[in-house]
Amino acid sequence: MSWLYRSFADYLGHPDDYIGVTGFIHNIMIIAYIACLITYVASIKRLQKDRKLDEIIEKKSQNTEIYFEMFAKQLNS
Secondary structure (H helix, E strand, O other): OHHHHHHHHOOOOOHHHHHHHHHHHHHHHHHHHHHHHHHHHHHHHHHHHHHHHHHHHHHHHHHHHHHHHHHHHHHHO
């Protein structure tokens, strides 16, 4: 990509334009990288929250099954 810009901006004659555009593109890439990291961290936190909710629901269902098993044993006794 840099060779394309050099051919239009005459890199040998005006390097300030080339450096400015390169810096601008660099800043855009940094912003995109940070946005990806924020999205990744947010998705990991959401997955952990969903996993905790699933564990709580599973634990409650196991407790309910144990309760009904104990209740059935008492009825059969």
